[in-house]
Amino acid sequence: MGLCANGTLLTHDQDSYADDALPRHFPQQEYAWRSDQLSACTPGRRRQPDMTGSRTEIPSTTGVTTGVKPVRVKRSSRNLRRMIAILENIEYGALEIVLPSGRLVTCKGTGKGPEASLIIKDADAADHVFSRGAIGAADAYMSYDWDSPDLVALLELMARNRTAFEPLRRGGMLYRLKNRIRQKLHLGGSKGRARRFAGHYELPNRFFECWLDPEMVYSAATYGLGNDLAAAQKAKLHRICTQLGLKQGMKLLEINCGWGSLSVLAARDYGCDVTALTLSETQLETCRLRAHGHRQDNKVDFRLEDFSAITGTYDRIISVEPFGMMTEADWPNFFATISGHLAEDGLAYVETTTIRDELFDSYRNSLDPVREYIFPGSLLPSYGILDDVVRDAGLTEAGYADIGGTYVPTLKVWQRRFQTMWPEIMMLGFDNDFKRSWELFLAYAEAGFRTGDLTLREMLLAKGETGSSG
Incomplete structure (x- = not known):
């Protein structure tokens, strides 16, 4: 057990972080889940989004020093922050992202394009994406780590913002090398x-x-x-x-x-x-x-x-x-x-x-x-x-x-x-x-x-x- 920088009590196994540890681009507001989104997205086998309003899923990537040992943010949380930062660079359309905590992030381009929603149910989805690109994203979808009430609109938005999404599509270097060998x-x-x-x-x-x-x-x-x-x-x-x-x-x-x-x-x-x-x-x-x-x-x-x-x-x-x-x-x-x-x-x-x-x-x-x-x-x-x-x-x-x-x-x-x-x-x-x-x-x-x-x-x-x- 230790203290965060703002004095908040934190246990070693607690997956919770204070608001001021969040990056500035995450709006400090709660998201009321719309009934149409809930009905369109089948409940998954993975854990469901936290509806209590806790802001636990997008922690700072900085290690928090306690009196015993530093508490490190797990990789999925860091990758989720990276993924959201990339998604904010869209040029066309608008994207609403619902985080695992139930909080909302809105990304808006300057040009016209599809309006889509991405519901992230598990921060592990970001790990899949950064390691195996589009295939990792597909696996995460099949595992219910993420969902969308309009999958076509989301995929169309991704296609129209190809440059912004490229770091997410290609996956890690080792994975790309394995892919080339497999295809040959x-x-x-x-x-x-x-x-x-x-x-x-x-x-x-x-x-x-x-x-x-x-x-x-x-x-x-x-x-x-x-x-x-x-x-x-x-x-x-x-x-x-x-x-x-x-x-x-x-x-x-x-x-x-x-x-x-x-x-x-x-x-x-x-x-x-x-x-x-x-x-x-x-x-x-x-x-x-x-x-x-x-x-x-x-x-x-x-x-x-x-x-x-x-x-x-x-x-x-x-x-x-x-x-x-x-x-x-x-x-x-x-x-x-x-x-x-x-x-x-x-x-x-x-x-x-x-x-x-x-x-x-x-x-x-x-x-x-x-x-x-x-x-x-x-x-x-x-x-x-x-x-x-x-x-x-x-x-x-x-x-x-x-x-x-x-x-x-x-x-x-x-x-x-x-x-x-x-x-x-x-x-x-x-x-x-x-x-x-x-x-x-x-x-x-x-x-x-x-x-x-x-x-x-x-x-x-x-x-x-x-x-x-x-």
């Missing part, structure tokens, strides 16, 4: 793709059925006025078929066919003879059942096969969102395969999420929660790099469009359906860590498309020099 060890080729595919798409079909549309289309929908998700996804499938000019008797190849809706539609409504590839046994079973249900067994050949095993020539080739399963080394082989198996007068449709060119190097050399938990080992291309790889494969863009805006309403619907169906999803054997990892994935993606850091690019590819048009 990720397997390319068919074995690596099969492993990554299994980690995502071998989840029970019922999991995806709970929140996707009845056709189980796992990409951005084409919304019109008043369209619901089911109608919007059907519109998307027909739009792809129309863009390719599908006709009776055409030989069509679909790479990464998902649960088979597009292949079955192309056979049933457009008369194509379809070969469709997946690396998921679970998907393959659903695909064949779908074809049988629509009496298209003799028109669609679903195969458990990697694109590297393709034989023959096709009038049309389709691949929607294939890069979630690929490393950077796979990209040239993918487009070379399309070029090698596309008829001379054929067309290919490729749709993929891309990242902004100026962000690519940083993205490539670090990890984010999506690449850690949802699509392990994958890498999205940038716009410019995608152009280079396509050209090197002997293909040219006969047409292209950026349709990233269509992902925002789609992701909103997916998130809402995911939350509504969570009780049923939980019965499949998934826990709250799984739930929060997918919440983070869906919010992370929506924020990326909102800010333009991500976009969805669709390309019509042909052989030879046909020129391109938007």
Whole structure:
């Protein structure tokens, strides 16, 4: 037991500090928790915020000398102070931070931007962030060390204040070194793709059925006025078929066919003879059942096969969102395969999420929660790099469009359906860590498309020099 500088009694095991030990930028006011925040943030497994008004979580980093030995502030408290000081440097929008004690810190930029709230439930969250960057922040979220009533707004604010948040995103030096080594060890080729595919798409079909549309289309929908998700996804499938000019008797190849809706539609409504590839046994079973249900067994050949095993020539080739399963080394082989198996007068449709060119190097050399938990080992291309790889494969863009805006309403619907169906999803054997990892994935993606850091690019590819048009 000893005395603080202001005479306050302090025991060695007491996690409490006086007001004048707080840095000046922490306002000396209490925060009344709003009911909407309390209802939006699920109570965590970690300790809940102290509602008594004690100001114990943001102590001074100065050792307090007692009559026996100095009492040192634990690292999490020091890191929390550092983190708050960094967050105060935002340039756009506003951020309300609720500290573990229930106190409020407000950070405001000079420019317009999202308004978001960050509720820190445990000071250990700061330790996770400074040691392992974005992955540490994700782990802390899944452990309920922090929360937000509007996760998309918070992630969008972080994206728009990239410079301010950079020290928090990158993590410690040792962690960054380990990340680079890990990424170099990720397997390319068919074995690596099969492993990554299994980690995502071998989840029970019922999991995806709970929140996707009845056709189980796992990409951005084409919304019109008043369209619901089911109608919007059907519109998307027909739009792809129309863009390719599908006709009776055409030989069509679909790479990464998902649960088979597009292949079955192309056979049933457009008369194509379809070969469709997946690396998921679970998907393959659903695909064949779908074809049988629509009496298209003799028109669609679903195969458990990697694109590297393709034989023959096709009038049309389709691949929607294939890069979630690929490393950077796979990209040239993918487009070379399309070029090698596309008829001379054929067309290919490729749709993929891309990242902004100026962000690519940083993205490539670090990890984010999506690449850690949802699509392990994958890498999205940038716009410019995608152009280079396509050209090197002997293909040219006969047409292209950026349709990233269509992902925002789609992701909103997916998130809402995911939350509504969570009780049923939980019965499949998934826990709250799984739930929060997918919440983070869906919010992370929506924020990326909102800010333009991500976009969805669709390309019509042909052989030879046909020129391109938007």
